Amino acid sequence: MKKSDIGVGMYLLAAVIFFIIPIPSFLLDIMLAINISVALIILFNVLFVKEVLDMSFFPTLLLFTTIFRISLNVSSTRLILTTGNPGNVVTTFGNFVGGGDMIIGAIVFIVLILIQFIVINKGSERVSEVTARFTLDAMPGKQMAIDADLNTGAITDKEAKARREKIQKESSFFGSMDGATKYVKGDATAGLIITFINLIGGTAMGMMNQGMDFQSAIMQYGILTIGDGLVSQIPSLLISLSTGILVTKGSNEADFSGVLVKQLFGIPKVLYIVGTVLIFLGVVTPLNWVLFVALGAVFILVGRNISSEIGEENIEEEVQAAESEAEEIRKPENVVSLLQVDPIELEFGYGIIPLADVNQGGDLLDRVVMIRRQIALELGTVVPIIRLRDNIQLNPNQYIIKIKGIQVTEGEILFDHYMAMNPGYVEEEITGIPTFEPSFHLPAIWITEGQRERAESLGYTVVDPPSIIATHLTEVIRAHIAELLTRQDVQNLVNNLKESNPVLVDELIPKLLGLGEIQKVLQNLLKEGISIRDLLTIFETLADHAATTRDTDVLTEYVRQSLKRAISSKYFPANETTSVVTLDPKVEQEIMQSVKQTEQGAYLTLDPEKTKSIMKSLGEEISKLENLGKSAIVITSPIVRMYFKKLTEDYYKDLIVVSYNEVESNVELQSVGMVTA
Template identity: 40%
Template sequence: MKGLGKAAVPIGVVAIVLMLVVPLPAGMMDMLIGLNLAISLLVLLVAMQIRKPLDFAVFPSLLLIATLFRLALNVSSTRLVLTDGYAGKVIEAFGHIVIGGSLIVGLVIFLILTIVQFVVITNGAGRVAEVGARFTLDAMPGKQMAIDADLNAGLINEAQARKRRHEVTAEADFYGSMDGASKFVKGDAIAGIVVTLVNLIGGFAIGMMQRGMAPAEAVSTYSLLTVGDGLVSMIPALLMSTATGIIVTRSATEGDMGTDLIAQLGRFRQPVRIAGGAALALCLIPGLPKLPFLLVGVAFLVMASRMTEPEEVDEEAEAAAAAAELEPAPDSPEAIAEKMRVDPLELEVAFDLVDLVDTARGGDLLDRVKALRRKVAMETGLVIPLVRTRDNLDLPSSQYVIWLNGVPVAKGSSPAGTVLAIGDALDGLPGKPTREPVFGLAAKWVPAELQRAAEMAGATVVDRSSVITTHLAEVVRQNAADLLGREDVRLLVEMVRRSHPVVVEELTPALLTLGEVQRVLHALLAEGVSIRDLVRIFEALSVRAKHSTELDGLVEAARTALGSAISQPYVTPDERLHVFTLEPGFEQRLLESVRQTEMGAVLALDAGAVDALVHGCSGMLEDAERQGLSPVLVCSPQVRAALARLMRQILPRLPVISYAEVSRTAQIESLGVVSGAVAIR
């Protein structure tokens, strides 16, 4: 069937075009007219059976082909009527039998059908298609955002999101096509009227002027055939117009049109009973026939007596009851276990911050938290768990607390009715002085109505939701390693397996267990390295694990594979990488002090060397930060792991990278050299 349709449709369209110029015999015209009627009826029945418009997405194109076919039949039949005075049995039957051989009757019927199609159905369908296309296109961005929000919240996966986006796009394309296709129906109706008028005049003229017929004979021969031809074309056109109206007015439901119609009209007994009583009341009007209204009224009353109305259900009460049934008893093991469960990431807000969470009051904090999950995933490669947000009446006013694995790790305030102005020249503004929670910059909570004044004073103004979201994002970045669980690693491995199965099969479980892979990824995240490029990380681990499964060796192999991607986040927009380096003699001393322990490589330094390292690095780092720079400490690969482990304890703001990880494209700018005695600047 698929191959037949692929060839039949193009052949059919070419044949339709040929019909416009090639004369057809009367017998073939009868067959094609019957085919036209059958196709129009089939389209109408299919339109009534579909559940949603996209189930018949080919309808706009089909409507164009059917309209062209109908016009081609009009041209062919006109040629036969005007040349031979005969266009087949079907047109003759419509001209003599259907309208009783009367030209006046035929014209009246033709005019009525034209008004029904052109004025009522075609105009209505065209207007619905136009409005549907406009509303669908206007709603498209909102639907796309809703899909992205569900994806970010973890309610759907990527495949489901892709399918929903395709449906939204297909729906917009369909209604846009229907807006244009409805013009075909309107044009077809106009063409039918014009062709019929031309045929009436042309047939009358040919009969009298070329064939010498009397006026009555010319009317009988040509005009009746012309009206019959118009009716033969108008009936399929009316069916297609009706199908168009059904398609564009169809809402997505669970059943076809017939099922929905019976179910919804017969849903309530009282309207059917009243309609039956009204029909019986019409029998009392003098002059009206009583039998038809009596039969209709009795039929409606019998129907009403056999209908059963659905019981009214309080959906809210039913949902609450169902939730109560599913909720375990307070003292049950399930309830206790649920209370014992520790969420990886929680956000507690005070009572006066609930407006930031409540969407009914314009709060957008939850939406921003959902968007944060996607942003962090793109930066670090870690899909953080859902953030559980709840209110806590015990918190002081305007306070919020961020919990990580059941432990409070950060807190802050966000007073109602204020915005956070960040800057140094804020003395002239009223408000409560504070510190920006992420970078510790001088700031002040000022009334929201003074936002413009704060901006004029040169301050950076941040709303309350942004303050909390930014603080939460920084906490997540600093503790990304602690949020990486074994189940998260399994999901990441499965994600790589779908695109690069050989890489995963070679690595685990043949060389490394899932737990060992987790330790490597945990160490990378702890040093602020993104694990998005899992393919290169796994390939490097596969090579290294064949020789040793020691953690520091695996981590360094992964870092070497990532290369300059590690230092790229620290490159400035003007392609500069600001670095500190170690004095060669001091670096050799550090290398000689490296010792391997169960926790990995460490530096066995005396107090003086550690003091020199700390003071040298901290002094230069403070100078760089005052200039708004984000430097890194560069050293040899052999000492990097041990030095980074020490710096994370004493100066976590300073990343430590090896020479192999320096960006190849950035311009290196040295800010100083650290020696065993003093920092050289």
């Protein structure tokens, strides 16, 4: 057992023993001195502790000290009634603190009881109750704030866990304090009752056993009783004061005494006013002018001293700030920090700042959080932190999106306007400022708030500026999510999967494939918009085929075939016939014949004229689908799919190419054309 365990156990055991076994007066003196010491230790600990949770066991401590103090009260009562000699401490408190007079001692005792019971205990109890209520009510909001910071990348999982634990500890602490203050209140009540019992019982014992008259008995036992009450109530008062300090201190992580003095005497003009008022009262009124004038002069001098210190501190802070800036510039690592590139940046002009400022009602930050959640659910990967910055070099209503420090797109909005887009079937036109929707470059019109209701009633699609920016940002992230997937991201995904499937991960990495090769497969899937959320299926497929080939393109095709249910549900709606374009078998054969295998992978050596002819035919077939209002989907044989996709991606970036092995058997397809050479 630890020494601390033995000490706490003996402290509680002593309290129990004192209730049962009579103790001599010299031992009572020792225990009373220890009781006063413990009360002082608690008081100064509470006063100087920086955070309320550093005294998280305070409610338990209250219970321990209360029961120990009451046990000493019982022991002193037993000595007073049996021997009339409760020891030096009780006698001294009765004679010295109580003035050697029962009436004076009684008045002092009653005053202490009133201060503790009515002032300190009542206030502490109310503050504890309100604090506990507000702490519990604030828990959901604090939890949401932690989740928001975690989703935006402002804090790590470890920091978020620590914050959640702190919130739970705070709620438990203030909830316990709400009940623990009842101990202090009950202790004061019990002390008052015990004192009256001592007085009545001691007087009766003196008259009956010692033959004393009533006056002598009540004087002798009255002084001892008051001494016993004072020696127990003063530590109790210190504990009550400690409780009040702790519950009113809140959770400020600061030096309590330093902050208190600074807040009280930190404003020079307040001291000037107080000093002037005191001097005025000393000169004009019959008050002791020496005392008031001297005290007023002291306040004025202290105010001047503080004013000069504040001025010196401001100068020192300015000098220190300038030196710090110069030192930062001179630091060699400052240049290194300039080399860091943010994966995703959204820069905007000053006119868009209200959309990003929470204090002005902007919700752009919340939308960024939702984008990261949406992409995570849709594609199964974590989007890096999105940096939002204002840029005064941009036009007021302009914004740009950067990927790895390079601008990839831009847009412009009109603040306090809405963008109305014709879905294609609305014939009636509305007046506005012509523009193009930045995400898909569709024709649109800027309209005012007053036109919004009419535009929606006519059938126009109406969106607000934050939605425009959020949609544009989402589409840019989707288009570049493959290159944003780093090896570290892949390692994090592997670690998550390893928790539930350690055997699979150990079999695959690094025995069959390296982390970089898995990254290439996942990037290939993301590049074509295929979700990697089902990582278990992906890794099992890789483990099945990595023994025969390490070509990441071929492995990607195997993975796509194992994900055919997800691919079919993405491109081919259930209970609906989907129009597609097929590939001429002759074209497939020519593509396969032009494939050259190298150590670095396979590539096409197709004749440029043949490529041009195929792309022309493909363009005609895609137009047929677009005229029908359908998405451009080409169905090929499994072995040709990846080569045909590579061939077309420079011409038709958004073309969907699917192999027959990636289509569920219950999917109904209708070919509306064939790509020929």
